[in-house]
Amino acid sequence: MSSNKILLTSSDGESFEIDEAVARKFLIIVHMMEDNCAGEAIPLENVTGDILSKIIEYAKMHVNEPSEEDEDEEAKKNLDSWDAKFMEKLDLETIFKIILAANYLNFEGLLGFASQTVADYIKDKTPEEVREIFNIENDFTPEEEEEIRKENAWTFNE
Amino acid sequence: MTLPELPKDLVEEILSFVPATSLKRLRSTCKGWNRLFKDDKRFTRIHTEKAAKQFQPLTLTKNYRICPINVNLHGTTPSLEVKNEVSLLDPHSKNSAAQFNIDRVFHCDGLLLCTSQKDSRFVVWNPLTGVTKWIELGDRYNEGMAFILGYDNKSCNKSYKAMSFNYLDKDSEIYEFSSDSWRVIDDIIKPPHYMDYFRECFSLKGNTYWLGIDRRRRPPDLRITLIKFDFGTEKFGYVSLPPPCQVHGFEASNLSVVGDEKLSVLVQAGSTSKTEVWVTSKIGEANVVSWSKVLSLYPKPDVGFWHGLSFLLDEEKKVFLCCKSKGWMEEEDEDNVYIVGEDNKFILLNFGVETIGGESPIITTYVPSLSFTVIYINKGDTIMVVWNPFMGQTRWIQHIDLDNTRYNYDHDLSLGELKFLARRGEESRPNLSEMVRQWKLQ
Numbered sequence: 273m274s275s276n277k278i279l280l281t282s283s284d285g286e287s288f289e290i291d292e293a294v295a296r297k298f299l300i301i302v303h304m305m306e307d308n309c310a311g312e313a314i315p316l317e318n319v320t321g322d323i324l325s326k327i328i329e330y331a332k333m334h335v336n337e338p339s340e341e342d343e344d345e346e347a348k349k350n351l352d353s354w355d356a357k358f359m360e361k362l363d364l365e366t367i368f369k370i371i372l373a374a375n376y377l378n379f380e381g382l383l384g385f386a387s388q389t390v391a392d393y394i395k396d397k398t399p400e401e402v403r404e405i406f407n408i409e410n411d412f413t414p415e416e417e418e419e420i421r422k423e424n425a426w427t428f429n430e
Numbered sequence: 431m432t433l434p435e436l437p438k439d440l441v442e443e444i445l446s447f448v449p450a451t452s453l454k455r456l457r458s459t460c461k462g463w464n465r466l467f468k469d470d471k472r473f474t475r476i477h478t479e480k481a482a483k484q485f486q487p488l489t490l491t492k493n494y495r496i497c498p499i500n501v502n503l504h505g506t507t508p509s510l511e512v513k514n515e516v517s518l519l520d521p522h523s524k525n526s527a528a529q530f531n532i533d534r535v536f537h538c539d540g541l542l543l544c545t546s547q548k549d550s551r552f553v554v555w556n557p558l559t560g561v562t563k564w565i566e567l568g569d570r571y572n573e574g575m576a577f578i579l580g581y582d583n584k585s586c587n588k589s590y591k592a593m594s595f596n597y598l599d600k601d602s603e604i605y606e607f608s609s610d611s612w613r614v615i616d617d618i619i620k621p622p623h624y625m626d627y628f629r630e631c632f633s634l635k636g637n638t639y640w641l642g643i644d645r646r647r648r649p650p651d652l653r654i655t656l657i658k659f660d661f662g663t664e665k666f667g668y669v670s671l672p673p674p675c676q677v678h679g680f681e682a683s684n685l686s687v688v689g690d691e692k693l694s695v696l697v698q699a700g701s702t703s704k705t706e707v708w709v710t711s712k713i714g715e716a717n718v719v720s721w722s723k724v725l726s727l728y729p730k731p732d733v734g735f736w737h738g739l740s741f742l743l744d745e746e747k748k749v750f751l752c753c754k755s756k757g758w759m760e761e762e763d764e765d766n767v768y769i770v771g772e773d774n775k776f777i778l779l780n781f782g783v784e785t786i787g788g789e790s791p792i793i794t795t796y797v798p799s800l801s802f803t804v805i806y807i808n809k810g811d812t813i814m815v816v817w818n819p820f821m822g823q824t825r826w827i828q829h830i831d832l833d834n835t836r837y838n839y840d841h842d843l844s845l846g847e848l849k850f851l852a853r854r855g856e857e858s859r860p861n862l863s864e865m866v867r868q869w870k871l872q
Contacts, residue, residue, distance in 0.1 A: 368434045375440055383443070384480075391447035391481075399459040407435055408460050420458040 286321030
């Protein structure tokens with residue numbers, strides 16, 4: 273089975289040659305491939321090279337995505353472990369950029385995984401810390417905030 | 431480190447993975463988030479699918495209060511801590527701080543159905559969002575009544591229903607929240623009318639399960655079986671129990687839920703003291719489930735697992751927690767639980783609080799969720815309000831007497847009514863809120 277190679281170019285001019293099977297994880301590319309003449313590089317205007325290389329690294333590992341019914345527990349565990357190590361090394365800024373890029377590329381698997389990672393990161397943070405992370409303005413008055421704090425009489429993990 | 435700004439839909443994507451209790455805490459981040467968690471039905475649905483479920487055991491104290499219990503089964507010293515009580519205010523009391531004295535609680539889908547002794551109301555309450563729905567029973571009420579809560583899991587709109595059953599041999603009735611109506615159940619299997627069995631009722635995927643007598647058999651061959659009430663079809667059915675139960679000499683004595691997708695039973699070998707803990711596969715639509723054995727326990731004679739005792743199971747860690755029944759010969763009136771793992775070492779832990787009467791603490795597992803939300807929409811210049819308080823009903827109201835100024839709406843679900851306060855800047859329009867209050871839920 274011959275594997276077709278697809279050429280991708282990032283916004284800052286870096287080139288990546290990947291197998292067609294890997295490229296097909298990015299649904300935006302699937303559409304572009306249909307319009308594209310064979311052999312031409314596909315330009316990805318909204319993704320820089322450093323982020324694209326990370327995304328491709330993830331996509332390569334997930335090319336043969338095991339289905340839910342799959343009995344191979346060992347393989348699943350190994351993949352989960354690789355995924356965890358992959359994310360651990362990244363700082364929050366990079367993860368945000370990956371989320372934006374995965375959204376642009378329409379790569380749902382990575383978008384979900386990265387979103388879950390950020391969710392786990394913020395779940396124990398205070399509203400103030402979360403506002404800083406997402407650059408949100410606090411539009412509550414101190415009285416309104418106090419009202420909500422009173423309503424939330426019951427929290428877990430106290 | 432300046433983080434890139436994420437568009438609203440990607441922020442929501444992230445939030446849909448955040449556990450429900452953390453979302454509750456993050457309500458005060460900004461007004462947009464507060465509205466999203468409380469009022470956005472679309473977000474609630476996505477969140478229910480995506481976010482990891484949390485499981486919080488609860489117990490009912492002697493003071494008629496619900497308390498969360500934190501159970502720590504890790505490592506060599508398991509522990510149990512009963513936390514501060516959760517408060518549910520009684521809106522009909524003259525004292526504005528008075529709480530509702532809960533003597534029974536039934537959990538379904540993040541909602542708690544609570545009743546109080548000698549009180550002709552029941553309330554469905556989401557402790558996470560604070561939304562309550564009080565139902566006044568009026569003439570229907572009798573002291574032997576108990577209720578279960580469920581929904582039709584085949585319909586995409588979760589339409590919640592409550593079912594009554596009685597200590598006296600009266601008919602059971604179903605109450606449908608979306609239509610505010612009652613109807614009689616005419617299916618053949620009577621729901622449990624022994625109050626003891628009520629403790630063993632559990633909700634899973636909208637349907638209720640309990641251990642009861644298999645009425646397809648005749649004495650002396652009476653057996654315990656697993657009965658299911660399907661809130662969609664409103665019919666009873668039998669569910670097969672683990673293989674040993676088909677054999678004489680073994681009997682299922684206790685039932686519990688594991689997570690929010692599986693059931694667990696204790697199977698006792700009559701002649702020996704061997705007790706097996708069995709767990710179902712994920713409960714699907716058919717009544718056929720497959721069972722697997724998780725633990726085999728050999729409790730000493732003084733550890734008895736009787737009917738009606740609550741238990742919790744950590745399937746992954748193979749650790750089992752069971753309430754100890756208070757022996758009537760013993761002096762102790764404190765509540766205790768046993769924790770035991772595969773090593774068969776029974777560890778006795780003190781509960782720390784006195785729980786509501788009867789033989790032992792009741793433990794219900796509550797799964798926090800954003801269910802039961804209210805939504806409203808401003809639509810252009812003609813302001814239309816859509817609300818769906820009980821996930822099965824929407825109502826459009828057209829404000830025909832308003833001028834074309836934009837209004838902000840606050841809503842307040844209290845006493846089962848919707849109260850709107852229309853604000854234009856600082857100015858409020860009490861006439862409008864009066865008018866809305868008169869519109870009954872149809």
